[in-house]
Amino acid sequence: MPLVKIPVVLRQSVGGAKEVDADGGDVGAVLRSLADQHPDLQSQLFGPDGSLNRYVNVYLNDEDVRVLDGLDTTVGESDVLNVLPAMAGG
Amino acid sequence: MSPSGAEVIRKIREQVEEVDPAEVSEHLGNGVVLVDVRESEEWDRGHIPGAVHVPRGYLESRVDAAVGDRNKRVILYCASGQRSALAAHTLKELLGYPNVASMTGGITLWKDRGYKVEVPKTLTTEQKERYSRHLLLPEVGTEGQAKLLDAKVLLLGAGGLGAPTALYLAAAGVGKLGIVDDDDVDLTNLQRQVIHTTGRIGTPKVDSAEATIAALNPDVEVVKYPVRLDASNIMEIIDGYDVIVDGVDNFPTRYLLNDATVRLGIPVVSASILGFDGQLAVFKPHDGPCYRCLYPVPPPAELAPSCGANGVLGVLPGTMGMLQATEVIKLVTGIGEPLVGRLLLYEALGATFTELKVRRDPQCPICSRDPSEIADEEMGVFPDYEAFCAAAG
Numbered sequence: 001m002p003l004v005k006i007p008v009v010l011r012q013s014v015g016g017a018k019e020v021d022a023d024g025g026d027v028g029a030v031l032r033s034l035a036d037q038h039p040d041l042q043s044q045l046f047g048p049d050g051s052l053n054r055y056v057n058v059y060l061n062d063e064d065v066r067v068l069d070g071l072d073t074t075v076g077e078s079d080v081l082n083v084l085p086a087m088a089g090g
Numbered sequence: 091m092s093p094s095g096a097e098v099i100r101k102i103r104e105q106v107e108e109v110d111p112a113e114v115s116e117h118l119g120n121g122v123v124l125v126d127v128r129e130s131e132e133w134d135r136g137h138i139p140g141a142v143h144v145p146r147g148y149l150e151s152r153v154d155a156a157v158g159d160r161n162k163r164v165i166l167y168c169a170s171g172q173r174s175a176l177a178a179h180t181l182k183e184l185l186g187y188p189n190v191a192s193m194t195g196g197i198t199l200w201k202d203r204g205y206k207v208e209v210p211k212t213l214t215t216e217q218k219e220r221y222s223r224h225l226l227l228p229e230v231g232t233e234g235q236a237k238l239l240d241a242k243v244l245l246l247g248a249g250g251l252g253a254p255t256a257l258y259l260a261a262a263g264v265g266k267l268g269i270v271d272d273d274d275v276d277l278t279n280l281q282r283q284v285i286h287t288t289g290r291i292g293t294p295k296v297d298s299a300e301a302t303i304a305a306l307n308p309d310v311e312v313v314k315y316p317v318r319l320d321a322s323n324i325m326e327i328i329d330g331y332d333v334i335v336d337g338v339d340n341f342p343t344r345y346l347l348n349d350a351t352v353r354l355g356i357p358v359v360s361a362s363i364l365g366f367d368g369q370l371a372v373f374k375p376h377d378g379p380c381y382r383c384l385y386p387v388p389p390p391a392e393l394a395p396s397c398g399a400n401g402v403l404g405v406l407p408g409t410m411g412m413l414q415a416t417e418v419i420k421l422v423t424g425i426g427e428p429l430v431g432r433l434l435l436y437e438a439l440g441a442t443f444t445e446l447k448v449r450r451d452p453q454c455p456i457c458s459r460d461p462s463e464i465a466d467e468e469m470g471v472f473p474d475y476e477a478f479c480a481a482a483g
Binding site for chain 2: 007010018044055063064067085086087088089090
């Protein structure tokens with residue numbers, strides 16, 4: 001099952017975990033399955049129309065899914081998804 | 091009877107290929123390695139641009155590293171052509187270099203012919219001692235240290251990230267350090283902002299940082315900007331700096347900085363921290379993506395807590411600040427592979443580093459444009475970022 005790495009600012013929404021397993025054959029399915037398990041994530045990850053919020057970067061392994069097929073990017077069983085919003089702390 | 095020294099030299103010169111300075115000038119840069127075999131004092135007084143320096147006394151031990159590929163065409167020179175002929179003979183006969191020549195007449199004839207000579211910046215005796223561990227590194231050496239001493243680096247913030255970065259850049263001998271910060275030193279800062287001290291609580295951070303840097307390294311000129319960077323002053327403040335270190339604690343300034351530095355072509359070494367997590371990237375305008383390519387829009391306020399609200403491990407900005415200082419030194423000296431087009435994530439609790447690719451966005455509203463096509467009246471004019479970020483939240 002693909003592994004999703006959760007950034008600091010979203011950990012509270014998943015019970016504090018740094019990484020969680022989530023099922024799905026593409027990026028959209030994995031993230032929707034994650035939001036189903038943790039409903040607080042729904043509005044943090046997705047806009048009202050179901051598209052990924054622009055302020056959330058998602059990487060499949062080390063590549064930004066925006067340069068792949070976005071939410072339709074195929075995800076393998078051993079892939080890692082990194083969810084990454086910008087941070088401004090200095 | 092044994093031959094005289096002059097006789098030996100004459101015979102060796104007969105066996106070595108000698109080339110005229112005109113030929114050397116013509117072929118410089120075409121895969122030819124030009125090696126100056128004179129002593130360090132002679133090199134410091136002026137040498138041929140593009141040459142590498144290997145004193146004849148260190149020839150056998152250092153020439154391989156300096157030349158790289160033995161099969162390259164190697165031309166040696168000295169003051170008059172004698173020492174270089176002897177060195178060429180050594181390279182050919184003892185070390186087996188296949189394609190070696192000595193330049194006739196040395197740098198004396200080169201100068202007489204009117205060809206260009208470069209006079210390197212020299213270090214004082216004290217500087218040679220202070221930076222001796224840099225000078226021992228072939229990748230830095232006197233040339234790299236001279237670049238550091240000539241460098242102008244601007245630090246945005248003398249806080250968590252700026253404090254340790256400023257300390258190490260000052261120690262490394264960065265000649266001019268600008269510091270932008272309008273805050274005073276506060277007791278809560280001292281858990282991580284190691285450039286400040288308990289005795290300086292209540293004093294401006296720029297003054298505190300200046301005092302520490304002055305005590306550490308008198309070579310460094312500190313330029314203080316006790317202001318908050320905004321659209322009205324950014325172009326004036328950042329213009330002329332070689333590299334900018336972004337350690338600011340808010341999104342409006344990060345976007346503003348990005349747009350201004352893309353316009354002026356100044357690279358930014360950017361880091362951010364929160365809790366136990368850090369992010370690091372180098373944004374080198376037009377060579378790689380910019381901040382907007384990575385983060386097209388800032389997150390809403392609930393997903394962008396500050397270190398003041400969320401907390402931060404005191405050591406973390408030290409770790410990230412050291413990585414920033416390292417990237418600055420690489421950019422200034424031109425060594426290594428800067429973190430351009432890559433985002434480095436550090437997670438302190440798991441002790442993990444993760445590297446992600448960052449691509450240029452062909453639709454980027456800022457860096458997809460040619461700066462020269464931006465009209466004069468647009469320069470220095472920015473949208474209201476405070477309102478922009480507030481609206482996003």
